[in-house]
Amino acid sequence: xxxxxxxxxxxxxxxxxxxxxxxxxxxxxxxxxxxxxxxxxxxxxxxxxxxxxxxxxxxxxxxxxxxxxxxxxxxxxxxxxxxxxxxxxxxxxxxxxxxxxxxxxxxxxxxxxxxxxxxxxxxxxxxxxxxxxxxxxxxxxxxxxxxxxxxxxxxxxxxxxxxxxxxxxxxxxxxxxxxxxxxxxxxxxxxxxxxx
Numbered sequence: 001x002x003x004x005x006x007x008x009x010x011x012x013x014x015x016x017x018x019x020x021x022x023x024x025x026x027x028x029x030x031x032x033x034x035x036x037x038x039x040x041x042x043x044x045x046x047x048x049x050x051x052x053x054x055x056x057x058x059x060x061x062x063x064x065x066x067x068x069x070x071x072x073x074x075x076x077x078x079x080x081x082x083x084x085x086x087x088x089x090x091x092x093x094x095x096x097x098x099x100x101x102x103x104x105x106x107x108x109x110x111x112x113x114x115x116x117x118x119x120x121x122x123x124x125x126x127x128x129x130x131x132x133x134x135x136x137x138x139x140x141x142x143x144x145x146x147x148x149x150x151x152x153x154x155x156x157x158x159x160x161x162x163x164x165x166x167x168x169x170x171x172x173x174x175x176x177x178x179x180x181x182x183x184x185x186x187x188x189x190x191x192x193x194x195x196x
Contacts, residue, residue: 008167009137012129015164016055027162028058030185035124036065038188040156040181044121048074048087051097051105056126057160063093074115077107078143085147087120089113117150123157125179130159134178134191135170148177158183 003011019027035041047066052059066073067090074087078101088107090096100106107113125144127136136159138144148157159179163186172178182189 002169002171005137005170008129008170009140012137012165012167013055016128016162019055019162019164024055024162025058027185029061031057031160031162031183032061032065034183034185034188035062035158035160038183040122040158044071044156046072046074046115046120047122047124048076048120049124050126051075052126053102053104057162059124059160060093062124063090067091067093072115074120075105075107076143076147077112078104083141083143083146085143087115087117087147089115117147118152120151120155123148123151123155125157125159127159127161127165127179129165129167129170130161130179130182131167131170132182132189132191133169133172134159134180134182135172135176136179137170142175145175145177156180160184 049059049062063073073090075090077086077088080101090107096108096111097105098108127138129137157179158181161182161184163184166184178191180191182191
């Protein structure tokens, strides 16, 4: 019998936490290199990335690289009262971002620049666990599952994870939105072949 989402979430969190800060940073650097060298990243002009929280794959370097290359950087703003996610443009990481809900970095309310999902070329998505078919387990609120279907059909959705977060199989539910690619420190996995 396949383990349920709660069990997978708990076990993947334990594995991620067990890496330790130094190892997570090393692996995050490898993930950054994989992303930056990837043609999908290079040709994208408007890129949305989460800003990492706790033991997630570190994305500050990716955000800086997006800005350095003159691309448009978007960061999610979570609206808990609606369980909704809004993409907001960030022009300066030091001025446009502040700790938000639960301390998660998000766009500053004084500098909100909402962007329509249809304008986004590429989205980097966090998760606690992923499988190679693109299914993911997040924190259980469904923010990304509601946001991602609003993207253009040709937008690229990438899950970022450490290899220890990749599991054999996640039982997807109807509302779950899969990623089309998964990037770990070991490389890039195409999940698109599993889409209808």
